[in-house]
Amino acid sequence: RAVPFTAMASSMLRSAIRGMRRVPRAFNPRYFATNLEGELACMSRYGAYNTHKDTLISRYPMTKAVCTIGPVSEDAETLQSLVTSGLRIMRINFSHATYEEATLRMKNLRRSKGIHGGSFNMRAVMLDTQGPEIRTGLFEGDEETKGRKPKLELKKGDSIILTIDDEYRYKGTTEKIWCSYKKLCTSVKVGSKILLDDGLVGLEVKSIGGDFVECEILNTGLLGERKGVNLPGAIVELPALTEKDMADIEFGIKNDIDFIAASFVRKAADVAEIEDFVKKIHSQHWPETHPLPGIISKIETQEALQNFNGIMEKSYGIMVARGDLGVEIPFENVALAQKEMIYRCNKMGKPVIVATQMLESMQGNPRPTRAEVSDVTNAVLDGADAVMLSGESANGNYPLESVQALGSIAAEADKHLAFLDEHRFDSKGRSTTVMSSYEGLAYSAVRASKEMGAACIIIMTSTGRTAKWLSKFRPSVPVMAYVKNAKLGRQLILHRGLHPMYFKKSGSEEGTDEAVRRAIQFGFCSVGDTVLILQSIENNGVYDVAMRIRKVGEDGGNIEGVKDGI
Numbered sequence: 423r424a425v426p427f428t429a430m431a432s433s434m435l436r437s438a439i440r441g442m443r444r445v446p447r448a449f450n451p452r453y454f455a456t457n458l459e460g461e462l463a464c465m466s467r468y469g470a471y472n473t474h475k476d477t478l479i480s481r482y483p484m485t486k487a488v489c490t491i492g493p494v495s496e497d498a499e500t501l502q503s504l505v506t507s508g509l510r511i512m513r514i515n516f517s518h519a520t521y522e523e524a525t526l527r528m529k530n531l532r533r534s535k536g537i538h539g540g541s542f543n544m545r546a547v548m549l550d551t552q553g554p555e556i557r558t559g560l561f562e563g564d565e566e567t568k569g570r571k572p573k574l575e576l577k578k579g580d581s582i583i584l585t586i587d588d589e590y591r592y593k594g595t596t597e598k599i600w601c602s603y604k605k606l607c608t609s610v611k612v613g614s615k616i617l618l619d620d621g622l623v624g625l626e627v628k629s630i631g632g633d634f635v636e637c638e639i640l641n642t643g644l645l646g647e648r649k650g651v652n653l654p655g656a657i658v659e660l661p662a663l664t665e666k667d668m669a670d671i672e673f674g675i676k677n678d679i680d681f682i683a684a685s686f687v688r689k690a691a692d693v694a695e696i697e698d699f700v701k702k703i704h705s706q707h708w709p710e711t712h713p714l715p716g717i718i719s720k721i722e723t724q725e726a727l728q729n730f731n732g733i734m735e736k737s738y739g740i741m742v743a744r745g746d747l748g749v750e751i752p753f754e755n756v757a758l759a760q761k762e763m764i765y766r767c768n769k770m771g772k773p774v775i776v777a778t779q780m781l782e783s784m785q786g787n788p789r790p791t792r793a794e795v796s797d798v799t800n801a802v803l804d805g806a807d808a809v810m811l812s813g814e815s816a817n818g819n820y821p822l823e824s825v826q827a828l829g830s831i832a833a834e835a836d837k838h839l840a841f842l843d844e845h846r847f848d849s850k851g852r853s854t855t856v857m858s859s860y861e862g863l864a865y866s867a868v869r870a871s872k873e874m875g876a877a878c879i880i881i882m883t884s885t886g887r888t889a890k891w892l893s894k895f896r897p898s899v900p901v902m903a904y905v906k907n908a909k910l911g912r913q914l915i916l917h918r919g920l921h922p923m924y925f926k927k928s929g930s931e932e933g934t935d936e937a938v939r940r941a942i943q944f945g946f947c948s949v950g951d952t953v954l955i956l957q958s959i960e961n962n963g964v965y966d967v968a969m970r971i972r973k974v975g976e977d978g979g980n981i982e983g984v985k986d987g988i
Contacts (some may be wrong), residue, residue, distance in 0.1 A: 435638060436686065447969050453582050461784050474790055478877070482900040482943060484836040486510040486808040489777055491527045491825075492518070498530040503822050504815065505534040508829035511808065512545060513683065516670045517552040524549075528677055528794055530912025531813070544922050546680040546912040548718065551667045553685025554660035556651040556831065559600030573644045574599075584616070584625075584651075585634040594647070596746050598634075606635055609656045615640075619649035621749045652749045657722055662692035663699060670694075672703050680714055680912045683741055687719040690732030690977065697736070713909045716916075718775065722746035727759060734766060739773035739807070742878050747848050748778075761804050767803040769834045771861075771894035773916045776801040777810035781827060785818035790827050798828060802835035805896070807918040843898040860967065864891030865956055866970050872898055874971070877951035888911050888956060888967055893917035893985040902946055938974060947974050 432957070459469045488511040489495075491503060501509075514524050528547055536543035561574060574596050578583060583598040586607070589848050590600040603609070607630050610616065616625040616637060623645055625637035662684075671682060684696050696717055706716055716738030723746065726733060734740055742763050748756045760776060767774035780798050781790045801809050809832055814824035857865065871879050883889045888985075889903040896918065901920040905911040911922030923940070934955050941947050955970045 430818050432743065438472050440509075442629055463622070476840075478900060478946065479840060480833050480922050483508060483829060483833050484839075484898075485511075485802045485806060486687060486916060486918070487825060487832070488513055488808050488810035490515055490810070490816040490824055491531075492813075493523075493814055494819075495821040495970075496523065496527045500821065501527070501530045501532045505531070505543065505823045505856040507822060509815075511681070513550055513810065513812075515550045516666075517550070520563050520732055521673055524673070525677070527981070528679075539716060543923070544861065544908070544911045544915055546915050547674075548681040548683055549670065549674040549679045549715075550683040550720075550804065550826075550840075551670060551685050552664070553720075554662070554664050554669065555686065556601065556603040556606075556653070556658070556660075558645070558651060559594050559602070560647045562592075572969040573811075574647050576639045576643055576645055578639055578652045578856060580627065580639045580640045581628070581636060582639055583634050583636050587633050589912055593631070599645075603651065603653075603658070603660075605659050606653075607631065607633065609653060609658055612636060614624050614656065614780050616879075617652040617654065618645055620745065621652070622632075623648075624981045629937075632880075633674070644982050650746075652746065652752050657725060658688065658723075659726070660688075662687070662695040668699065671700065673699065675703050675715065676707055678909065679910060680707075681716045681718050681738070681916070683718045683720055684737075685720050685743075686722055686726075687733055688725045689729045689734045693717060693719055693733055693736035703758065704764065713907065713913065716913055721759075721763060723750045727751065730763065730766065734772055737772065738774065738913075739768050741775040741777050741810070742806075743785055744778040754820075760801070764801075764804045764806055767862055767895075768894070770937045773806045773807040773893075773918070773923075774805070775810050775916075776804075776806045778812060780809055780811060781814050784814045784820050784824040784827065786818050788823050790831075796833055798831040799835045802832050803839065805918075807893070840898040850904060852884050861894075863893045863956070863969060864888055865879075867956055868892060868895040868897045870969070870971070871954050874952055874954075876954050877947035877972075877974075878902060879954045880904070880941060880942060881956040882933060882958065883956075884958070886914050889920055889922075890913055890917055893920050900946060902941055904933070938972065942974060949974050 453835050487508045489509045490513040491501065491507045495501060495504060496905055505817065512527065529955065531545055531547065534543055534545065537617060563645065574594065576596060580596070582596065584601045585598055586601055586604050586988045590598055592633065594600060610630070612627055614627045616627065620626065623643040623940065624640035626640055627635055627637050629636045637671070657954050674682065682696070683702065684693065700714060700717070718739045718741050719737040720731050720741045720743040721730065721733070723729060740763060742760050744756055744760065747759065751759065781794050783791050783794060797805050798809055809828060811824055811828060815821045818824060867879060870876070876899060878899050879897060880894060881901060882904045884906055886903070886905065889901065892901050902913050902921050903911065903920050905924060906922045911924055914922045934957055937955070938953060941953065942949065947953050949988050951974045953972055953974060955972060956967055958967055
């Protein structure tokens, strides 16, 4: 059901208030007045992490890094360094990448060593579609530029016509430019705002004709060719997939990509249309048992915000794409919309990625600004499963430093959350009204791990369902998810706190012993630690999931049947 944006804005504010009400007691002023000693302990911890949990989170981050790979980072050596520094999901932007470039990037990623060495890793690949965009056309040249198409200077107060007449596709001037959206004249009305090039130039509609819209220029600016056009507040009638998107997705499925980031999704029906196409193509190249790529819906428009619940329900996960979203809605509402979307995804157990300009200044500088550090930190504290780099790791001067900075900032925020979890367990707002049996078991396991001070949680999973529920309840220690399907493992890597390994044996008692010894070997736990193990047990043909609590013993012998992971 569509929700008016004004209602959603009110909902955002209520969410913010809920967040303030959920502030831990350690930051409550009244509590501070009577518990000064506890407060000083909380503040004195900054910069002095010595616990096993802090070290573990630095090595096995709870919040994952999605990194866009481009010309400056696609070579094998650089990509290996990014993997070593924390890249968990590689994003390929098909607005720019060719199939040759994408093939090279996937090959180099899959040849990179995981943090435990070997030639196998569980890094995932995300194909980001170009989507059904609205763009301007090309401009006329002149003698002075010797045929090169110049930028146009649009001046405040002047009139300009946007036309859908293809005659002007290559004849743009300061008086008239072409627009690719054929239903422009029926989608806007007098007084509507139109934004060009991510809001660089604003227009206001003054009159509407049969194949043109006359506008007043609201600010002076230089406009390049083929720039994006945004219609804030308008119901835009565009297909969920373009012909280019379909070709790109088929290329991705042939190459076994793990996620599809669907651009400019506006309603649940768009996700359903993409899903149907993915299933059709997938069946032509892979067996039925092979996992489908997960659809990550990018929320970039006001219409998508209004239809958010339906989109979220149909999607594998959500990307908070703040670039176009910040053009479509008032910029002062972007942070509130981000918090509301994260809150709703957390409540439903859907992974959520926060993207766009997280460390934007690091395209040209070796260190982030303090505001960028706060941005990443707050995304983690809000509950993001992953944070994403775009131009920083694809085209910037400091791709490695950007990934390292993102990882260290997210790790510090994760450590802070783990510290707070030592003093309280708060899962309010993170559960559906009635839990399923698997959800209830995951809730109990996370709660037990926090109250018992467990070093880690180990789960033997064939479908990933219970592992995803574990992630939903925000464990404060890493979860080792042992899977029998490598692609399932690569998809689980997106979820907060999950660290998959490809495990060939069945979920037997022997398998759990091997898992515990593997956990010791890789530093998840040490002799004497408590670990929680979730495992399917067969009983007369019926499979139940059991939770076991084990004290780690001295036996850490050789393990067979486990490939290199993480």
